[in-house]
Amino acid sequence: MNRVQRAADLALGAALTAAPTAGRVAKVAFAPAVITWRLVRRPPLVPEQFTLATIADRWEARGRVARELQIDQGIDKTIEVFDLLVPALTTAAVDRIGLVDLIGRVVTTETVDAAIAQIDIPAVIGQVLTPATIDAALSGLDPVALTERYLDPVVVEKLVALALPPLLTSVLEQLDLTEIVRQNVDLLALSNDVVEQLDLAGITNEVIDEIDLPSIIRESTSGVATEVVRGTRASAASADEAIASFFGRKQRD
Amino acid sequence: MAAERTVSDLQGKTAGVATRTMAGAVDYAFIWSIVGLSYLGLAILGFLINPRRFTWPDVPIGWFLLAGFVLMFFYLWLSWATRGKTFGSMVLGTRVVSLDGDRLDFIRAGLRAGFVTVFPIGLFTCAITPGSRSIHDIPLATKVIYHYKVDQLSDDPNPVQERE
Numbered sequence: 001m002n003r004v005q006r007a008a009d010l011a012l013g014a015a016l017t018a019a020p021t022a023g024r025v026a027k028v029a030f031a032p033a034v035i036t037w038r039l040v041r042r043p044p045l046v047p048e049q050f051t052l053a054t055i056a057d058r059w060e061a062r063g064r065v066a067r068e069l070q071i072d073q074g075i076d077k078t079i080e081v082f083d084l085l086v087p088a089l090t091t092a093a094v095d096r097i098g099l100v101d102l103i104g105r106v107v108t109t110e111t112v113d114a115a116i117a118q119i120d121i122p123a124v125i126g127q128v129l130t131p132a133t134i135d136a137a138l139s140g141l142d143p144v145a146l147t148e149r150y151l152d153p154v155v156v157e158k159l160v161a162l163a164l165p166p167l168l169t170s171v172l173e174q175l176d177l178t179e180i181v182r183q184n185v186d187l188l189a190l191s192n193d194v195v196e197q198l199d200l201a202g203i204t205n206e207v208i209d210e211i212d213l214p215s216i217i218r219e220s221t222s223g224v225a226t227e228v229v230r231g232t233r234a235s236a237a238s239a240d241e242a243i244a245s246f247f248g249r250k251q252r253d
Numbered sequence: 254m255a256a257e258r259t260v261s262d263l264q265g266k267t268a269g270v271a272t273r274t275m276a277g278a279v280d281y282a283f284i285w286s287i288v289g290l291s292y293l294g295l296a297i298l299g300f301l302i303n304p305r306r307f308t309w310p311d312v313p314i315g316w317f318l319l320a321g322f323v324l325m326f327f328y329l330w331l332s333w334a335t336r337g338k339t340f341g342s343m344v345l346g347t348r349v350v351s352l353d354g355d356r357l358d359f360i361r362a363g364l365r366a367g368f369v370t371v372f373p374i375g376l377f378t379c380a381i382t383p384g385s386r387s388i389h390d391i392p393l394a395t396k397v398i399y400h401y402k403v404d405q406l407s408d409d410p411n412p413v414q415e416r417e
Contacts, residue, residue, distance in 0.1 A: 236272040239272070240269020240271045243271060
């Protein structure tokens with residue numbers, strides 16, 4: 001057994017002997033340490049904003065924000081670099097391949113003719129345009145949207161303005177509208193419907209609300225009342241004067 | 254115009270017998286209509302409680318008089334001790350004040366209310382007394398003035414601008 005090994009064994013033995021004791025010491029010391037740490041973080045009687053915990057939180061938040069900002073900026077930078085690089089690289093790659101030449105060499109009149117000759121067009125059409133596919137295509141169409149997309153509104157407007165008046169006039173000349181309405185429309189039912197829809201009571205109430213009847217009545221009656229009161233007071237005062245002079249006494253002193 | 258003159262000139266001067274009598278008449282009408290309405294209310298209450306055996310409440314006439322006088326006393330007392338104006342005074346534009354123009358205190362207002370309630374006819378003495386003061390006014394050192402413009406009252410909590 002050499003020396004090194006003995007020394008290692010010695011150290012291991014000492015450590016194994018000391019370990020439980022150290023654990024116990026740590027356990028005993030732990031609780032006061034925690035309490036002390038808490039007291040240090042949030043000392044009693046110190047306002048919340050000055051405690052170590054608050055300050056630490058604030059610093060931590062500040063650091064976090066700075067870090068996130070750093071990351072965002074890094075990403076932005078990277079994207080900028082990519083934006084610069086990608087077009088240049090793509091152009092270089094396409095140049096290197098010689099795409100135009102390649103297409104010119106492959107797609108000649110002969111090759112295209114040969115390709116077309118190989119296709120049985122009626123059969124292809126027959127395969128594609130089955131009743132089911134036509135139905136599906138038509139059901140997918142929105143005539144209004146199509147019209148709006150392909151017809152220039154200005155042109156349509158001009159066309160309508162040109163064509164419609166003479167057309168309508170001639171049609172109307174042929175028709176006796178009054179007679180048609182009288183024959184086909186149940187005017188009584190129609191007017192009944194209109195009256196039912198109207199909510200006459202509601203309209204009447206609204207109108208009355210708008211008029212503000214109370215204020216009108218108040219104003220008019222208060223005017224009348226004031227006049228009556230003023231007249232009464234004036235006549236009473238005149239009577240006072242008359243009576244006073246009758247008793248030969250100067251009334252007002 | 255008579256109305257112009259009464260409002261502008263007479264304000265603050267002692268009111269005459271005609272004005273005061275009319276004011277008193279309004280107050281009497283007011284009090285007695287309250288008594289009458291109370292009787293009516295009593296009757297309606299009786300009807301609501303027992304509609305089938307309803308009879309008009311049998312109240313002796315003396316009770317009416319007593320109710321009227323008690324009501325009149327408290328009404329006059331409170332009116333004079335607070336604003337110096339009863340309902341009749343408000344209509345006719347008069348106000349009861351002490352000789353130096355102040356509001357009556359509670360004691361003087363109470364004494365005057367009792368006196369006027371018991372001896373209303375004394376009002377007419379103001380037609381002949383100097384300074385147009387009735388027999389109620391002289392011992393209590395009060396007077397009744399024209400008071401059309403309410404906003405001239407210094408102690409009025411809510412001055413009202415009277416339209417002219």
